[in-house]
Amino acid sequence: MLGKLSWDVIPFDQPLPMIASAVVALTILGVLAWVFLAGHFPYLWREWITSVDHKRIGVMYTLLALLMLLRGFSDAVMMRSQQALAFQAPGYLPPDHFNQVFSAHGTIMIFFGAMPFVIGLMNLVVPLQLGVRDVAFPTLNSVSLWLTATGALLVNISLVIGEFARTGWLPYPPLSETAYSPGVGVDYYLWAVQIAGVGTLLTGINFVTTILKMRAPGMSYLRMSMFCWTSLAASLLIVAAFPILTATLAMLTLDRYFGFHFFTNEAGGNMLMFVNLIWAWGHPEVYILVLPAFGIFSEVISTFSSKPLFGYRSMVAATLFICIVSFMVWLHHFFTMGAGADVNAAFGIATSIIAVGTGVKIYNWMFTMYGGRIRFATPMLWSLGFMVTFVIGGMTGVLLAVPPADFLLHNSLFLVAHFHNVIIGGVLFGAFAGYTYWFPKAFGFRLHEGWGKLAFWLTLIGFYATFVPLYAVGLLGMTRRMQHFDVPAWYPWVLVAGAGMIITTAGVVAQIIQLVVSIRQRAALRDSTGDPWDGRSLEWATPSPPPVFNFAALPHVEGEEPYWSIKQRAREQNRLRDEPEYEPIEMPRNSPTGFICAFFATVMGFALIWHIWWMVALGALGAFATFVVFAWRDKPEYVISAAEVARIDRANRSARREALATYTGPRP
Amino acid sequence: MSNADDRHAQRRDTHDLERYDIDTAPGDEYLGDTDVGSGLRGYVIGLGLATLLTIASFWLPGTDLVWAPGVPVALVVLAIAQMGVHLVFFLHITTGPDNTNNALALAFGVLIVVLVIGGSIWIMANLDKNLMPMNAIMNMNR
Numbered sequence: 001m002l003g004k005l006s007w008d009v010i011p012f013d014q015p016l017p018m019i020a021s022a023v024v025a026l027t028i029l030g031v032l033a034w035v036f037l038a039g040h041f042p043y044l045w046r047e048w049i050t051s052v053d054h055k056r057i058g059v060m061y062t063l064l065a066l067l068m069l070l071r072g073f074s075d076a077v078m079m080r081s082q083q084a085l086a087f088q089a090p091g092y093l094p095p096d097h098f099n100q101v102f103s104a105h106g107t108i109m110i111f112f113g114a115m116p117f118v119i120g121l122m123n124l125v126v127p128l129q130l131g132v133r134d135v136a137f138p139t140l141n142s143v144s145l146w147l148t149a150t151g152a153l154l155v156n157i158s159l160v161i162g163e164f165a166r167t168g169w170l171p172y173p174p175l176s177e178t179a180y181s182p183g184v185g186v187d188y189y190l191w192a193v194q195i196a197g198v199g200t201l202l203t204g205i206n207f208v209t210t211i212l213k214m215r216a217p218g219m220s221y222l223r224m225s226m227f228c229w230t231s232l233a234a235s236l237l238i239v240a241a242f243p244i245l246t247a248t249l250a251m252l253t254l255d256r257y258f259g260f261h262f263f264t265n266e267a268g269g270n271m272l273m274f275v276n277l278i279w280a281w282g283h284p285e286v287y288i289l290v291l292p293a294f295g296i297f298s299e300v301i302s303t304f305s306s307k308p309l310f311g312y313r314s315m316v317a318a319t320l321f322i323c324i325v326s327f328m329v330w331l332h333h334f335f336t337m338g339a340g341a342d343v344n345a346a347f348g349i350a351t352s353i354i355a356v357g358t359g360v361k362i363y364n365w366m367f368t369m370y371g372g373r374i375r376f377a378t379p380m381l382w383s384l385g386f387m388v389t390f391v392i393g394g395m396t397g398v399l400l401a402v403p404p405a406d407f408l409l410h411n412s413l414f415l416v417a418h419f420h421n422v423i424i425g426g427v428l429f430g431a432f433a434g435y436t437y438w439f440p441k442a443f444g445f446r447l448h449e450g451w452g453k454l455a456f457w458l459t460l461i462g463f464y465a466t467f468v469p470l471y472a473v474g475l476l477g478m479t480r481r482m483q484h485f486d487v488p489a490w491y492p493w494v495l496v497a498g499a500g501m502i503i504t505t506a507g508v509v510a511q512i513i514q515l516v517v518s519i520r521q522r523a524a525l526r527d528s529t530g531d532p533w534d535g536r537s538l539e540w541a542t543p544s545p546p547p548v549f550n551f552a553a554l555p556h557v558e559g560e561e562p563y564w565s566i567k568q569r570a571r572e573q574n575r576l577r578d579e580p581e582y583e584p585i586e587m588p589r590n591s592p593t594g595f596i597c598a599f600f601a602t603v604m605g606f607a608l609i610w611h612i613w614w615m616v617a618l619g620a621l622g623a624f625a626t627f628v629v630f631a632w633r634d635k636p637e638y639v640i641s642a643a644e645v646a647r648i649d650r651a652n653r654s655a656r657r658e659a660l661a662t663y664t665g666p667r668p
Numbered sequence: 669m670s671n672a673d674d675r676h677a678q679r680r681d682t683h684d685l686e687r688y689d690i691d692t693a694p695g696d697e698y699l700g701d702t703d704v705g706s707g708l709r710g711y712v713i714g715l716g717l718a719t720l721l722t723i724a725s726f727w728l729p730g731t732d733l734v735w736a737p738g739v740p741v742a743l744v745v746l747a748i749a750q751m752g753v754h755l756v757f758f759l760h761i762t763t764g765p766d767n768t769n770n771a772l773a774l775a776f777g778v779l780i781v782v783l784v785i786g787g788s789i790w791i792m793a794n795l796d797k798n799l800m801p802m803n804a805i806m807n808m809n810r
Contacts, residue, residue, distance in 0.1 A: 212769050240780045272795055273788075280784050327783045331791055339794045 003611035004184065009162045014097070020074075021160040050590040052138035053548055054123050057145050059442055061120030062435065064145075068112035068152055069428075073508060075105035077501055080466070084498035086484035087491045098483040099166035100185065104155065106169025107189060110285070111196055112152040114423065117431040118292045119148075119203050122231045124442055125434075126207060128539035128546065129225045131216025131555045131562070136209035138588045139630065144199040144206065146598030151196025154605050158188040162609070165189040168481070170278050171252065173263035173271040178256050184609050190253050191605040197242055197249075204238025207231055216538070218557035222316070225537040226302075226309055229316050230295030233323040234288045240327070241284035248277040275334050283330040287322055289423070293430025294319070294361055297383045300433050301365050303535050304380040305372030308561055311364040318364075322357040329354055335406045344403040351401035355394055362387060377533070378452035382433035385460045389425030393418060396471070414474025417467045424463055432456075432511075440532045444544045445522040451514035458507030465500025469493040529659045530652060536564040543652040549587055549640060552649035553580035576657055582646040586637045593630040597623050714757025721750045 011017055035041050048056055078093060078101050085091045093101065127135055135141050158164040165185040167176045176186045211232045215224070224232075252274065254260040261267040263274040302309040309315060331339065331347035365387060374380070396418040400406050409415055440446045473493035478485065485494075518525055530543040541563045542550055559565055570576050604619025606612075725746040728734060734742045755761040761770050 208773075236776065240777070244784065270792070272799075273792060276788055276791055280788065324779070327780055328787070330787070337795065338799045339791055340798055343791055343794045 001612075003607070003613070005161075005610045005612065009184075010160060011163075016093075016097070017159055024156075025160070045592075046590070049595050050142070050592045052134070052142050052588050052590055052594075054127050054135050054138065054141060055442060055546060057141050058120045058122070058124030061116045061123055061145055061148070063120075064149055064152060065113055065115075065117035065120055065431070068108050068116065070508070071156065072105050072108040072113050073505075075101050075108070077505065079105065080498050080501040083482065083485070083494050086482075087488075087494065088486050089484065091484055093483065095483045096166065099481070100164045102481055103165045103168055103185075103189070104158075107165075107193070108152075108155060109423075110169060110289075111193055112148070112155065114289050114427050114431070115196075115200060116148055116152075117435075118234070118289055118427065119144075119200070121296065121431065121434045121438065122203075122207060122234075122292055125438055125539055126228055126231050127210065127214075128441070128542060128550060129228050129537050130211065130214060131219055131538045131551060131557060132210070132214045133550050133554075133585070134588065135206050136214055137206050139591045139593055140202050141206055142591065142594030143597055144203040144594075146594040147199030147202075147601055148196045150598045150602045150605065151192040151194075151199070153602055154188060154192040154195070154609070157606065158185070158192075162188065170282065172278075173252065173255070173269075173274050174265050176252060176256075177264050179264070186252075186256065187609040190249050190256075191608050194246065194249055194253075195601050195605050197246055200238055201242040201246070204235045204242065207235035208239055211235070216551075216555050216557050216562075219562070220557075222313070223557055223560050223562065225295075226298035226312070226315055226319075227292070227295035227537075229319050230291040230293075230298075233319045234291045236323060237284045237288045237291070237326065241281045241288070244277060245281040245285075248274060248281065272337060275337060276330075279330040279333040280327075282333065284326045286423070287326040289427045290430070291319060291322065293386075293427050293434075294358075296430045296434040296437070297365060297386060298361075298368075299537065300379045300383045300437050301368050303437075303533050304375045304377055304383075305369045306375070306534065307368055307372040308536070308564075309364070310367035310370075311360075312560060314360055315364050318357040318360040322354060325350065325354045325357065332401055332406070335403045336410045341403075348401050348403050348406075352398055355398050355401075358390075358394060362391060377436075378447070378449055378456060379433040379437035379533075381453060381456045382429045382436070385456060386425055386429040386433070389429065389460070389463065390422060393421030393425050397422060409474065411479050412474040413470040413478045413480055416480045417470035417474060420467050420470075424467075432459075437533065438539070439518075440525075440527040441530075441539055441542075441544050441546070443522075444527055445518065445525040446527055446532055447518045448514050448521065448525065451510055451517055455507050455510035455514055458503055458510055460507075462500050462502075462504030462507050465503055466497050467500070469496040469500070473497075528655045530656070531563075531567075531659075536561045538563050541566065543648070543655075547645075547648045549585045549645065552582060552645050570656075570660055571663060574660065576653055576660065579650075579653070582642040582649065584642045585640045585645055587640060589636055589638050591630065591633075593626055596626045600626065710757055714753055717753045717757070718750060721746055721753065725750075 035044060048060065051057065051060075079098070082091045082093045082098060082101075091098075123135070123141065127133070155164065162184045165171055165176070165181070165188065167181060167186060167189070171181075171186050171189055174180055211224070211228055251260070251262040255262050255264060255269075261269040263269050263271045265271070298309050298315065329347055329351045331343065332351045335344050335348070365383075376384075396414070400409055400415065400418055436447050436452055470493070473490050476487075476489055476493070478487070478490045478494075527544045530546075531540040532544070533540070538555060538557075539546075541555060555562060555566075566577065600619045600622035602619075604616055604623065607615030607619055725743055728742055728746070729739050755774070759770075761767060761774055763771070
């Protein structure tokens with residue numbers, strides 16, 4: 001009746017996960033109880049859970065990402081502290097648990113931390129920057145969000161019910177085959193990533209369509225903001241790469257569930273094919289993450305240098321170059337697997353070449369700052385921290401791209417330090433820059449600058465203190481994923497890395513305090529005009545937070561930096577543009593389709609993991625029925641009256657008029 | 669959808685702007701409500717051609733119309749023709765100026781498929797040559 005599920009699968013004998021999950025469960029139950037008892041549920045359901053508004057979906061994506069970053073970070077704290085304690089000692093995490101911790105850390109950070117963060121910011125900003133009212137497929141967007149949340153939920157359920165994979169964040173066979181991983185850990189991984197992957201693929205399709213088809217009048221490709229360009233490139237990569245992931249994991253699933261032999265040791269299976277295919281997705285994936293971050297830095301550096309982006313066209317070219325070449329380098333993840341010198345050399349050279357694209361961008365950012373009037377606000381600090389950190393990470397990457405060097409460094413902590421250097425220094429710093437930069441746009445008030453700067457410095461110093469020792473100890477030969485070690489020469493480095501983790505933790509705490517303090521002081525931090533940073537692209541033409549329809553009248557774009565030219569004209573003529581003719585606006589109705597679909601997907605995923613076949617059928621049927629009901633809807637839209645549009649727009653115009661009247665020239 | 673209406677509105681708005689070449693998606697083409705017939709005709713021709721090519725590829729190997737070792741090549745040709753029919757009649761890929769996006773997307777897709785499949789074949793063949801099969805190692809240990 002319940003497949004493999006029984007009371008034995010809950011780890012009552014392990015105090016650590018039990019206490020952790022009890023705390024989490026109590027917190028969630030407490031929040032749910034508060035939501036229901038205080039009567040907030042109808043509001044949440046109406047305005048957020050069923051929302052198809054790209055801005056709200058973006059906020060929810062980002063919230064999910066922040067929660068999962070915390071979860072992944074707690075895994076990181078456990079790993080660093082375990083290694084600091086495990087010199088010639090067993091430490092406090094048994095090997096079985098340690099292996100689950102590092103697998104969960106990688107899976108959560110990439111799939112449920114970095115991806116939702118980047119996609120959340122894309123959701124919030126791209127339609128605003130394009131000057132349109134929503135994405136191409138608003139309900140599909142909500143489906144994407146909730147399917148991603150399903151994946152995150154499944155991974156976290158594994159903490160209490162059963163176990164997680166012990167195979168690393170990419171489950172290499174034959175270890176991940178049934179013969180060597182008979183438990184449900186790998187199944188949790190497979191279904192969580194598979195379901196979330198469908199959500200990501202739908203997002204990719206949605207954004208390619210939105211950016212190619214739905215720009216404001218006059219917004220030609222070469223007038224789009226840099227963030228839209230990098231989002232387009234990332235979405236193209238999602239559409240091209242995620243099917244490879246889906247197919248590869250589907251083959252592993254067939255191996256595990258139906259005794260197929262795609263990747264097994266025996267019967268003609270080839271486990272090297274899994275490694276090949278997973279990295280054919282995996283390398284584009286890192287560019288899916290970092291390209292939007294590059295876009296964020298372009299926006300931030302240009303805004304806070306009070307200058308147009310230097311070399312806009314070369315930036316576009318570099319982005320598209322990276323987009324294509326990212327599909328020609330994947331073998332560098334497995335130089336040591338046994339290919340010949342010619343293959344290794346070809347992919348090594350391609351890997352070095354892809355760094356050229358990033359190099360172009362770094363120089364463009366430097367020239368954007370050169371001669372500019374730079375304001376060192378928190379988003380700018382994250383961007384500057386990124387430029388230094390990412391160049392170091394990039395250079396160690398080019399070092400690893402040399403096959404003979406890679407033979408020595410493969411699987412060492414040097415490699416671990418390298419990819420954390422580019423992912424933290426690139427993606428995470430970018431996400432935090434975007435988070436502080438666009439927070440006022442989403443909520444109508446800025447984040448506290450003092451706590452933001454403290455968080456930045458603590459995170460930056462903590463990052464270097466953690467990962468520079470890992471570079472060193474990697475060169476000394478320490479491999480990754482060690483539960484304990486006996487080499488005295490490694491010990492001091494591991495201790496320093498552990499101390500670095502304490503500083504990083506302080507940075508995380510500062511970031512949380514920043515959010516709390518900002519919410520409490522929101523009246524003082526209020527952004528009344530909608531343009532808190534003296535911005536240059538169209539999102540700053542809307543009020544903060546923007547009304548559901550974004551633009552009262554769609555803007556006519558006449559050049560690069562559309563909002564800057566509007567603003568300059570207003571400043572020169574000392575008056576706003578004429579009031580547009582207000583017309584009623586049709587917007588898509590909210591729909592619970594995404595949430596209900598994801599509910600059934602969760603049921604189905606859980607049932608598949610535990611082999612509860614009747615429940616699988618139930619979940620699949622439910623999800624399909626939801627889709628059919630949605631397809632038969634007859635009133636997809638509602639109308640906002642012209643008077644309402646005029647009221648909202650006039651309120652913002654008066655705030656802007658006031659700001660214009662008190663404008664005294666560029667800020668020092 | 670409201671977005672379609674937005675696009676209509678945008679299109680009207682941009683009529684006076686000189687760069688008015690907003691591309692239309694397949695199925696979004698402005699046939700007007702009276703001209704459903706020509707769309708249907710395209711699908712029927714496509715279905716006919718696709719059926720014909722399918723039948724041909726099943727029928728061909730059974731005859732000696734083509735020199736026997738050349739049959740796989742003939743099948744590949746028929747398969748590519750089949751893809752072409754699908755692209756033109758069902759996915760509406762044309763060479764028209766309103767179809768640049770679709771043609772570019774197709775080119776990007778083909779490039780990625782060639783890179784991934786070609787690269788995989790190259791890598792796996794190389795590994796095959798360099799790595800001794802398990803039973804050969806077993807034999808050496810005997």
